[in-house]
Amino acid sequence: MMDRRWRQIVLVVTVVLFVFWGMMGCSKKEETIKLGVAGAHSGDLASYGIPTVHAAELVVKAINEKGGINGRKVELLVEDDACKPELATNAATKLVSEGVNVVLGHICSGATKAALKIYLDSKIIVMSPSATNTDLTLSGEYPNFYRTIAYDDAQAQLQVKYATQTLGVKKAAVLHDKGDYGKGAAELAKKYFEQAGVNVALFEGVTPGAVDYSAIVQKVARAGVDLVIWGGYHPEASKIVTLMRKEGMATLFMGADGIKDETFIQMAAENSEGVYATGPKDTSTNPMYIEAKKAHQEAYGSDPGPFFFEGYSAAAALLNAIEKAGSTDYEALAKALHTEYVDTPVGKISFDKNGDATGIGFSVYKVEGGKYIQLQ
Template sequence: MKAFFKVVAVAVFSMVVFAAPGFAADTVKVANAGALSGDLAPYGISALRGVEMAVEDINAKGGILGKKVELLAGDDVCKPEVAVNVATKLVSDGAQMVVGHVCSGATIAANKIYKDANIILISSSATNDDLTLSGEHPNFFRTISNDGAQADLMTDFAKNELKVKKVALIHDKGDYGKGQMELAKAEFDKMGGVDIVLFEGVTTGAMDYTAIVQKIKRSDAELVMWGGYHSDASKIIQMLKKKRVDTLFMGADGIYGDNLPNLAGKYAEGVYATGPNDTSSNPMHQALTKEHQKKYGEDPGTFFITGYTAMQSLATAAEKAGTVDYDAMRAAMFEITVDSPMGQIGFDEKGDIVGAGFSVYRVMDGKYQQVN
C-alpha cells in the first residue's frame, strides 16, 4: 500500500514537472503590474490599457516568435510591500517578461524578485533615477525619461522662463517625490541664482495642509515645487488659493494628466507640470488615441502611449533575439530601434529611453496645454 502511494506521488510530481514546459510552449506570458485600484489607479489603468492594446496588435500580427501573447495582470496599489507579493505571484504564474510597475517605490521593491528570476522588467512610468543610473537593476528598462532629465527641465524652466528667485520644495516623503525634490535641489544649487527657502516633506493623506501652506506663505516663495502625486497636490493647491497665497505651483509627471484638474477644479488653473513629450502629431499615436476613444469612450490617460511602447519594445527585442531567454533578450534590448507611437526610440546602456523626453504643460481651461 505504501509503495503504491509512492508510485502515485512520483507520478503526480513528474506530471507537474513535465507539464510546465509543455504548457509554456503554447504562449508567451507577459505580465502587467501596477496600481489598478486605490487613488493612483488612473495611472496604472492608463498603462494597462496601452499594454492591452499592444498585445492585441501583436497577436493580430501573429504574436511573438509565432506564439500568441498571454497577458497576466497584477495590482500593487503602488505600495512597495504589495508590489513584492504581486511580483512573486506573477513569477510563479510563469510570466516571462513584465511591464510595470507604475510607481517608482513599488518598482524598486518588486524588481528584487524579477532580477533573481532573470526576467526583463520594462516600466512605462517609473522615473526614479536609481532604477537605471545605480546599475543595481540590470534587467530594468523604461519608456519614459528619468527624474534627472525631468528635474533639469523643471529647474531650468523655473529659473529661465518663470524667472523666480525663491522656491519652496515640498514632497510627500516617498521614493518618487522626495527623490525628485532632492534632484531639483541639487540642480538649483548648481545653477545658482535661485534661493530654496523651504524644503519639507508632508504626510500623505493628512487631514489638512493649512499649517504647511502658512509656512509657504511666510517663506515668500514665488514658486512651490511639488514632488509627489496628484491627490495630495490637489489639497495643497486648493489650500494655497483659498488662503490667497500668491505663488506659482509646479509638479512633475505625478500630477500630469486629467486627474489633477478634475480633482482641484477651478483651483488647478495655472498649475505647471512636466509630462512625457507631446507626440500627438505622430500618425500611430493618433490612430491609437482614436482606437482608445472608440473602445473606452474617453481620451487616453497619462501612460497609455508609454505603456503601448513598452510592450512593443519587448516584442521587438524578442523577435530580434529569436528567443525569450533572458540573456539574449537583454542584449537585444540595447540594439533595437522601435517604430513606436512616440517616434523612433531605443535604449541606452543604462536602460533609459533614447529619443523621448519631457515637456512643460500648464493647466488652462481645465486641461493641461503645452507651454514650451
C-alpha cells in the first residue's frame, strides 16, 4: 500500500516539475536570442573549431555588455560534432530541440552538409566560417546556408577570369604536382578555362623532388601557350619558372595560394618577377581585424587560431541581421542577410543569392620588385 502511494507522489512531483521546467523554458525563450555554435570542438580537428567558439563568445560578450539586441540578451549554445557527419546530425537535432534561433557552424564541409537538412526542415539560418565545399551554396539545395569564407572553386574562377579578361590568354598549359591540393586546383582551373573557351593545350602532373624538369619545360615551350597555370606548392613552381626563364621563355606563370608565399620569391629570385598568384585578400589592416585579434589576446592570452576571423564575422553578421530584421523569423532574417551590409574583420560584407559573402575571398597578386603586390 505504501508502495503505491510513494509511486503516486513521485509521479505528481515529476509532472509538476516537468510543467514548471517547461514554463521556465517558455519564459526564457521570450527573453534571449539563442545562437548555436556547432563544429569540431574535440578530436584531431578541434583546433579548427575552437577558434570559432572563442569568436562567438567575444562577439556575444560585447553585444550583451551593450544591452543585447533590441533589449534581448544573446545566449550561446555550444555543440560538438568532432567533424563527423553522424555526430553533426545529433548536434543539429539537439540544437533544434533546444529552440536555437540561428546557428554558427558547422566547421567541416561534410558535417555541415549532413546537419543542414535538419536545420532546413526547422527553417533555421546556418552560417559557416569554414565549410568551403562549392556545392553547399552553388547547388541551391540549402537556401538556409550562408558562409563567410570563399568556396573551393572561387580561386580557380578568379584565376581564369583574370587570365582571360585582363591578360587576354587564348591558350594555356595546366601543370600540377599530382597531390590532392595541386591536382584539385589544376582540375578546377582546367574546367573553368574550357568553359571560358580557352584551349588547354597541356594538362600534366610532374613528380615533386625529381632531379630535373627540363623535359616538361621543353614540352610547354613547344605547345606555344600564353600562360602556365601551376597547381601545387612553391618548391616545384620555383624550379619550373626558373628553368622557363633560363630557357628564354616569356610565357606567363600563375599559381594559387600554394605559391603566394615569400619563400617562392626567395627560391626563384629574379625569375619570380612578373609571376601571378591568387591568394586570400589581405584584411590584416582592417581596424576590426586588429580589434578582434586584440580582444582574443586579452581574453585567451594567445593569438587566434584558424577561421577565427571568419567565425567572428559570421557571428557579427548573424546578430546584425537579427537586429536589422527586428525578429528571428526565417524570411525576415534571410532578407536582412541579403540586403544589409555589415562591417566585420574580413571586410564590409553582405550575402549574394547563393549565400556566399560578397567582398571577401581572393585577390590576384603579382611579383614586382621582389614582393607580392595585390592587384585590382
